[in-house]
Structure formats: C-alpha cells, structure tokens
Amino acid sequence: MPHVLVLNASYEPLGVVPLRRALVLVLENKALCIEESGAFLHSEHQIVPAPSVVRLKRFVRVPYRGPVPLTRRALFARDGGRCMYCGGVATSVDHVIPRSRGGTHAWENVVAACRRCNHLKADKHLREIGWRLRHQPAPPTGLAWRIIGTGHRDPRWLPYLTPYGAEDAMARIDSVADTPAGALTTG
Structure with missing residues (x-):
C-alpha cells in the first residue's frame, strides 16, 4: 500500500x-x-x-523526539542498502566492534553488511583481519531522517x-x- x-x-x-x-x-x-x-x-x-x-x-x-531511533530499516537507509565492507547488497546488520568484545548497539558501531562479509568477519576486530570500512558510521541527523x-x-x-x-x-x-x-x- x-x-x-x-x-x-x-x-x-x-x-x-x-x-x-x-x-x-x-x-x-x-x-x-x-x-x-x-x-x-x-x-x-x-x-x-x-x-x-x-x-x-x-x-x-x-514534543521533542530525541535522536533518530536505531532500527534495521533506518540503518539500511543510512547505508544505502550496501555492505559497508565490500559494497555488495546488504542483507544483515553487523557490529563493527563485536558485542562479545564490548561493542555497543549504537549508530557509531552498527553497519549494514552482506551475508558473506558478516560471516567472514564473525566476532573479530577489523584490524585483526585487515579490513576497513567504506565509510565511518555515524548517527543520521536532521528531521528528514525520521x-x-x-x-x-x-x-x-x-x-x-x-x-x-x-x-x-x-x-x-x-x-x-x-x-x-x-x-x-x-x-
């Protein structure tokens, strides 16, 4: 609809x-x-x-609404539906610093990822596997993001x-x- x-x-x-x-x-x-x-x-x-x-x-x-809520849909919109590691079509959400290693579930630590990259990265830090992010994740700003x-x-x-x-x-x-x-x- x-x-x-x-x-x-x-x-x-x-x-x-x-x-x-x-x-x-x-x-x-x-x-x-x-x-x-x-x-x-x-x-x-x-x-x-x-x-x-x-x-x-x-x-x-x-009333004041606060920061843009971190949702899967908003995350994929921020990242353009592309994997932040390889640029392929994103199908999953990944924590740059894994939650198992103290990473938070926040805009600065969450990116869209393809299934392959998410599986290869697993619970490793980027420096351990030699990868870099295509763009630094940041919270979206502005009313339009809502x-x-x-x-x-x-x-x-x-x-x-x-x-x-x-x-x-x-x-x-x-x-x-x-x-x-x-x-x-x-x-």
Whole structure:
C-alpha cells in the first residue's frame, strides 16, 4: 500500500502514514492534499485523486523526539542498502566492534553488511583481519531522517524535506548506493 507524507500546518514534516489514513484526513477536512500521486481512488459516488503529500489544517505541537531511533530499516537507509565492507547488497546488520568484545548497539558501531562479509568477519576486530570500512558510521541527523528512515521514499516529498536535511540524507544514501561493488578493502 502506498504511503503519504504528512506535514504540519507550518509545512514541517511530521511523518509517513498509509494512503488510507491520509485519505481519511482529507475527507474529514482535517488536511489538505498538497501533492497528488497521479492515481485515483474510486467509490460508488466519487473519484478522488490519491494524495502523495498532505498538510494538516491545524498546527499540531510535537514534543521533542530525541535522536533518530536505531532500527534495521533506518540503518539500511543510512547505508544505502550496501555492505559497508565490500559494497555488495546488504542483507544483515553487523557490529563493527563485536558485542562479545564490548561493542555497543549504537549508530557509531552498527553497519549494514552482506551475508558473506558478516560471516567472514564473525566476532573479530577489523584490524585483526585487515579490513576497513567504506565509510565511518555515524548517527543520521536532521528531521528528514525520521521520514527517510521509515524506508518509504517518494520523489514528490523532496521539496518538503529539503529544508530539514533531506539533500544531505539523500546524498549519503545515494553515494553509498551508487558506489560499485568491489573486492574487500584491505589495509
């Protein structure tokens, strides 16, 4: 099911909701459709364009949310779905400093990895096997990461996310994703 970007009355991104929820907001006159997806939804008596971006009519106060939560989906978005060791397609999560050796489950220590690299690395330190990371892992910053971290991306959302760090987020994601897969980097 498609997803829709929800903006506050001030055009600040609030989150991503399923199309059905966004349509209910529009039909109940709680939100305005800002961008349409190009598809149409049919009922017995009317045809409604499917929204891609909606803006709430009333301002909603949002409490401080803290740092971006570390989820598998957000991690794969940060790393562009690529292995941080070889650049191949990532299928698993790896701790750079293994948890068995005191590593933490934090943005700075967790990377996306392919099954092969994750198996070869096992519970070793990178220096023990002579590997290097393609990029230094860091926590994502900016409100746009809360949206991008959901795993749902729509090009029509970019103008509304750009003031909140979307270009930086998209550049980080795309630069890792566009890097050709190569052999393991040795040190």
